[in-house]
Amino acid sequence: METAPPRRRRVGREQLLAAALRLFARDGIQTTSLQDIATEAGVTKAGLYYHYKTKDEIVLDVLRPSLDELPTVTRRAEAHRTRAARVDEVLGGIIDIALDENSGFAVLMKDPYLQQLLSQQESMRRWWDDATTLILGPAPDVEARIGLVMFINGLSGTSRDPVLAPLDDRSRRQQLLACGRRLLRAEQPTEA
Amino acid sequence: METAPPRRRRVGREQLLAAALRLFARDGIQTTSLQDIATEAGVTKAGLYYHYKTKDEIVLDVLRPSLDELPTVTRRAEAHRTRAARVDEVLGGIIDIALDENSGFAVLMKDPYLQQLLSQQESMRRWWDDATTLILGPAPDVEARIGLVMFINGLSGTSRDPVLAPLDDRSRRQQLLACGRRLLRAEQPTEA
DNA sequence: GTCTATACGCCGATAGAC
DNA sequence: GTCTATCGGCGTATAGAC
Numbered sequence: 001m002e003t004a005p006p007r008r009r010r011v012g013r014e015q016l017l018a019a020a021l022r023l024f025a026r027d028g029i030q031t032t033s034l035q036d037i038a039t040e041a042g043v044t045k046a047g048l049y050y051h052y053k054t055k056d057e058i059v060l061d062v063l064r065p066s067l068d069e070l071p072t073v074t075r076r077a078e079a080h081r082t083r084a085a086r087v088d089e090v091l092g093g094i095i096d097i098a099l100d101e102n103s104g105f106a107v108l109m110k111d112p113y114l115q116q117l118l119s120q121q122e123s124m125r126r127w128w129d130d131a132t133t134l135i136l137g138p139a140p141d142v143e144a145r146i147g148l149v150m151f152i153n154g155l156s157g158t159s160r161d162p163v164l165a166p167l168d169d170r171s172r173r174q175q176l177l178a179c180g181r182r183l184l185r186a187e188q189p190t191e192a
Numbered sequence: 193m194e195t196a197p198p199r200r201r202r203v204g205r206e207q208l209l210a211a212a213l214r215l216f217a218r219d220g221i222q223t224t225s226l227q228d229i230a231t232e233a234g235v236t237k238a239g240l241y242y243h244y245k246t247k248d249e250i251v252l253d254v255l256r257p258s259l260d261e262l263p264t265v266t267r268r269a270e271a272h273r274t275r276a277a278r279v280d281e282v283l284g285g286i287i288d289i290a291l292d293e294n295s296g297f298a299v300l301m302k303d304p305y306l307q308q309l310l311s312q313q314e315s316m317r318r319w320w321d322d323a324t325t326l327i328l329g330p331a332p333d334v335e336a337r338i339g340l341v342m343f344i345n346g347l348s349g350t351s352r353d354p355v356l357a358p359l360d361d362r363s364r365r366q367q368l369l370a371c372g373r374r375l376l377r378a379e380q381p382t383e384a
Numbered sequence: 385g386t387c388t389a390t391a392c393g394c395c396g397a398t399a400g401a402c
Numbered sequence: 403g404t405c406t407a408t409c410g411g412c413g414t415a416t417a418g419a420c
Contacts, residue, residue: 157345
C-alpha cells in the first residue's frame with residue numbers, strides 16, 4: 001500500500017476514524033452502519049469507499065494504535081528473568097491497554113463483533129502464541145493454559161463492567177492483575 | 193401465551209429449531225440467514241415467520257431448555273449451608289450446562305451475537321442478581337464480585353477452547369471449576 | 385392453522401461519471 | 403477524491419391460497 005500521494009487530503013482518514021470511533025463507542029459496531037459513519041463525517045457512503053474497501057478495514061484501523069502496542073508489551077516482558085515478573089508485565093500491559101479510555105481497544109474490546117474479527121487476524125494469532133510461550137514456557141501444563149485463556153476471555157467482559165465503576169484506575173488495574181495471578185497461580189514478583 | 197391449539201402441526205417448531213441449531217452450530221448465528229434456516233427446514237422464509245416474528249425469537253427458543261435449567265441450579269445451591277458448597281453448586285451447574293454438547297447453550301454460548309442478546313433479557317439479569325447474592329452474600333466485597341464477573345465472562349470463551357480438547361468431560365469440569373474457585377478465593381467444600 | 389408469493393426499506397459493496 | 407446510481411441479500415411484513 002502507501003503509494004505516497006504528495007497532496008494533502010480534504011477530509012482525511014483521521015476524521016473518518018474519529019467519526020467512526022465516536023459512533024462505535026456510543027452505539028456498538030454492528031449497529032453503526034456505513035451510512036451513519038459517512039453522515040457523521042460529512043461524506044456519502046460511497047465516499048467512504050475511496051478510503052476503505054470494507055467495514056472491517058475501518059474497524060481495524062480504529063484499533064491500529066492499540067494493536068501496535070501489543071508487541072511492545074511482550075518485548076518488555078522478555079527482559080525479565082522470573083516467570084512471575086513476565087506474567088505481571090504481559091498481563092499488566094494488556095490490562096493497561098484495555099483500561100485506557102482513549103484507545104479504541106478499550107472502547108471496542110468488549111464488542112462482540114470485534115472479538116470475532118480479531119480472532120480471524122493472522123497477526124493477532126501469532127502474537128497470542130508468542131505471549132503464551134513467554135508466560136507459560138514452551139511446554140505449559142493444561143491448568144495454566146486454561147487459566148490464561150479464561151483471563152483473556154474474561155478481561156474483555158470485565159474491564160468495562162459496572163463492578164469496576166467505583167474504583168480508580170490504579171485499583172482497577174490492581175484488581176484485574178490479581179485475578180490474572182490467581183488464575184495462573186503466579187506470585188506477586190519480588191523484583192522491580 | 194399457550195392458547196393451546198388442539199391440532200398438531202405439519203412441520204412443527206421442533207423441526208425448525210433443530211434445523212436452526214444445526215446451522216447455528218456450523219456457521220454461527222449471524223452468518224446464518226432466515227433463508228438458510230427456512231431452506232434447511234423445508235419451508236419458505238415467510239413460513240418461518242408464521243412461527244417466529246423475529247430472528248431473536250428463534251435464537252431464544254433454541255436456548256430455552258438451557259435457560260430454564262438455570263433457576264434449578266440456584267435452587268439446589270440454596271440448600272447448602274456453607275459458602276464453599278454454594279459456590280461449587282452454582283459454578284458447577286453453569287459449567288455442566290456450558291459443557292453439555294446436546295444443549296443449545298453449549299453450542300451458542302461463545303457466539304458473540306448471543307451474549308449481546310442475553311444481556312438484554314430481563315429474566316437473565318434477574319437470575320444473575322440472584323446467583324450473585326447466593327454466592328457472594330448480600331454485601332459482597334469488590335474483589336469477589338470482580339472474580340465472579342471474570343469467571344462468567346471467561347467461561348463462555350474457555351469452555352470450547354482447543355486447550356480443553358485433550359481432556360475428558362470430567363477433567364474439563366474439574367479444571368473450569370478450579371478456575372472459578374481460584375477467582376472467588378473459595379475452598380473446595382468438605383461436605384458432600 | 386399453515387404456508388407461498390410478493391414486497392419494503394436498509395445493508396455492505398461496486399461501477400463509473402465528474 | 404467524491405459523487406450518483408445500482409447491485410444482490412438481509413430481516414421484516416402483509417395478503418391471500420389451501
